[in-house]
Every structure is written in C-alpha cells, then in structure tokens.
Amino acid sequence: MEKNLNGENWRDWFNEWGDRFLLFARQQSGSFQEAEDILQEVFVHIWTRREAFPRIEPGLVFTQIRRKAIDHARSRKRRQLREKAYAEDTEPPYFTDTAEPNGDGMQEALQQLPREQREVLVLKVWGEQTFESIGQTLDISPNTAASRYRYGLEQMRRLMKGGKA
Amino acid sequence: MSLEKDKQFEKQLRESRPVVPSPALRDRIGEAIAAKERKQNLARWRIISGWGGLAVAAAALITFGILLFNGRLEVAMQSQQSQEEVSPPLTVSNMPQENPDAFKPVLAENNLKGRIDEGIVFLDNGLTARRYRYEFVDRVVWRNPADGAVVEMEIPRDEVVLIPVQTF
Numbered sequence: 527m528e529k530n531l532n533g534e535n536w537r538d539w540f541n542e543w544g545d546r547f548l549l550f551a552r553q554q555s556g557s558f559q560e561a562e563d564i565l566q567e568v569f570v571h572i573w574t575r576r577e578a579f580p581r582i583e584p585g586l587v588f589t590q591i592r593r594k595a596i597d598h599a600r601s602r603k604r605r606q607l608r609e610k611a612y613a614e615d616t617e618p619p620y621f622t623d624t625a626e627p628n629g630d631g632m633q634e635a636l637q638q639l640p641r642e643q644r645e646v647l648v649l650k651v652w653g654e655q656t657f658e659s660i661g662q663t664l665d666i667s668p669n670t671a672a673s674r675y676r677y678g679l680e681q682m683r684r685l686m687k688g689g690k691a
Numbered sequence: 692m693s694l695e696k697d698k699q700f701e702k703q704l705r706e707s708r709p710v711v712p713s714p715a716l717r718d719r720i721g722e723a724i725a726a727k728e729r730k731q732n733l734a735r736w737r738i739i740s741g742w743g744g745l746a747v748a749a750a751a752l753i754t755f756g757i758l759l760f761n762g763r764l765e766v767a768m769q770s771q772q773s774q775e776e777v778s779p780p781l782t783v784s785n786m787p788q789e790n791p792d793a794f795k796p797v798l799a800e801n802n803l804k805g806r807i808d809e810g811i812v813f814l815d816n817g818l819t820a821r822r823y824r825y826e827f828v829d830r831v832v833w834r835n836p837a838d839g840a841v842v843e844m845e846i847p848r849d850e851v852v853l854i855p856v857q858t859f
Contacts, residue, residue, distance in 0.1 A: 536720075536724065537717065537721070540712070540717055540720065541717075544711060544712040544716075544717070545708060545709040545710060545711045545712065546709055547712075548709065548710065548711075548712045549709035549710070562712070562713075562716050565712065565716065565720075566716065566719055566720050566723060569720045569723075569724070570720065570723045570724050570727055573724045574724060574727045574728060574731060618710055619710060620709060620710060621707040621708060621709055621710065622707075622708050622709070622710050622711065632704065632707055650701075651701055651704050651705055652704075652705065652709055676697075679697055679700060679701070682700075682704070683700055
C-alpha cells in the first residue's frame with residue numbers, strides 16, 4: 527500500500543496506520559511514553575521532509591521508527607531504571623480487542639518472545655508487511671525474516687496455550 | 692505446524708487490534724509539524740530575503756552608477772551646447788565660479804592606424820615566428836565645462852606581436 531503524502535493527509539495516515547505504528551514502536555522502545563515520542567518524531571521528520579520522500583509507504587515509517595528507537599535507546603539506559611517500575615504499572619495494553627478467547631494472554635505471550643521474533647511478528651501480522659519489506663526495515667534478509675516469523679508464530683501459539691518460551 | 696494452521700493462527704492474532712494512539716498524541720504531532728514548518732518557512736524566507744536584498748542593493752548600485760556616469764556626460768554636453776548657443780557676454784558678475792583648471796576627461800580611445808607584416812623572424816630560443824607590428828594612436832581629451840576649453844593628447848604607440856610558425 528502506498529500513498530502520496532501531501533496537504534493534510536498525514537492525519538489520514540495517522541488514523542489508518544497509527545495503531546500499527548504505535549504497536550511496533552512499543553516493541554522497539556522501553557515504555558509507552560517513549561513509543562509515543564518516537565512516533566511523534568518520526569511523523570514530524572517524514573512530514574517536514576516530505577519533498578525527499580515523494581512516495582511514502584508504511585515500510586518507510588516502520589524503518590524510521592526503528593532508527594529513531596535506536597537513537598532513543600542510547601539515552602534511555604540512563605533513565606531506564608528509575609522509569610521502569612513506574613512504566614510497568616501505568617502502561618496501557620497493546621491491544622484493545624480481547625473478544626478473542628486467548629486475547630488476554632496475547633500481550634504477555636508477545637512480551638515473552640525474543641525481540642527478534644517479536645518485531646517480525648508485529649510487522650507481519652499487524653503491520654501487513656511482506657518479508658522483503660520486513661527485511662529492509664530490520665536490516666535482515668527476507669529468508670531470515672521468514673524464519674524468525676515461523677519460530678515466533680510457533681512460540682506464540684505455545685505460550686498462549688499456557689506453555690513457556 | 693501446517694500452513695493452514697499457521698494462517699488460522701495468524702488470523703486469530705490479527706483479530707486483536709492494537710491500541711489506537713490517543714487524540715492527544717495526534718494533536719501533539721500536528722502542533723510539532725506546524726511549528727517545524729513555521730521554522731522552516733522562516734529560515735527559507737530569511738535566505739530568500741537575504742539574497743534578494745543583496746540583489747536589490749547591487750542593482751541599485753549599478754543603476755546609480757550608470758545614472759551618475761550618464762548624468763555627468765549629459766551635464767558636460769548640455770553645458771557646452773548652451774554656451775555655444777547663447778554665449779552671453781562675459782562680465783564680472785557671470786564669470787564662472789568653478790576652478791578654471793577643472794578639466795574633465797570626456798574621451799579616451801585607442802585608434803589602430805595600421806598593421807605591418809614584418810615577415811619571418813628567428814627568435815633567440817631557436818624558434819621561428821611571424822612578426823606583426825600594430826600602430827596605434829591613443830587619444831585622450833579633457834574639457835573644461837566652465838569655459839569649453841579642450842585639451843587633447845595623442846600618443847603614438849606600437850605593439851609587436853609574434854605568432855609562432857612551423858618551418859620545414
């Protein structure tokens with residue numbers, strides 16, 4: 527899916543893709559607050575340099591989120607300890623819809639996955655990205671992305687059934 | 692794990708929708724984008740106005756220079772014409788107040804009078820060349836706008852040009 531970024535349509539983009547971008551940003555960051563900050567910075571960065579990106583696609587935004595998260599991670603460690611306890615108590619859940627029978631355990635299962643598998647799973651399932659696009663976002667080959675995805679999916683199913691990672 | 696099972700599980704996962712970002716975050720992004728664009732526009736305007744101002748100043752300077760130059764010549768010519776046409780009697784009251792020695796240059800030219808082909812010459816470095824002599828007369832004219840007095844100076848001048856030639 528591709529869209530031209532012009533006029534005021536960043537809001538349309540945000541409304542359509544914001545939940546997936548935020549979920550991915552949360553996988554890349556240390557807290558919900560930081561994920562929001564990253565998302566804000568990425569949108570401002572892309573929007574104010576939109577001449578340099580004549581066509582914007584979700585994969586580009588996911589990539590920018592990851593890069594921005596790496597920048598944040600460098601400064602995060604200093605304040606991580608003092609924020610961690612507070613953040614864990616106050617962070618909103620990953621998902622809104624818990625109608626699905628195992629929905630309550632989905633976030634916990636996702637959090638227990640190794641990071642490499644978790645980010646691929648999020649990009650594939652909720653981000654609707656191809657393995658090629660995921661590879662570009664995460665700087666890995668499409669085959670590696672597919673492999674991590676299969677492992678992640680398997681682990682996820684086991685965890686949601688009550689197993690351990 | 693079969694492919695069909697994978698797809699079913701994928702679908703099951705996808706049914707849970709991620710939390711939607713808050714309207715507050717959307718507002719924050721909107722404000723941040725607007726602020727940054729304002730800043731960029733201001734910076735762009737500063738650059739444009741800076742270069743624009745420089746261009747206007749340069750244009751004004753050039754125009755002023757041209758006008759000044761033309762104006763001086765015009766004044767000198769008008770002064771000469773009016774003196775030729777009217778030439779009132781010279782009395783003590785209408786004696787020119789300017790410095791009588793205030794001559795101003797009105798003409799400077801280099802006139803080529805001729806070219807002489809002096810033929811092939813042999814240079815000290817062993818090369819051969821054809822020598823041309825160009826004869827000029829440089830002429831400079833000064834005029835005193837107060838009384839129309841003219842001073843002319845002519846300076847004869849030669850320029851020798853050597854053009855290398857290949858001999859066999």
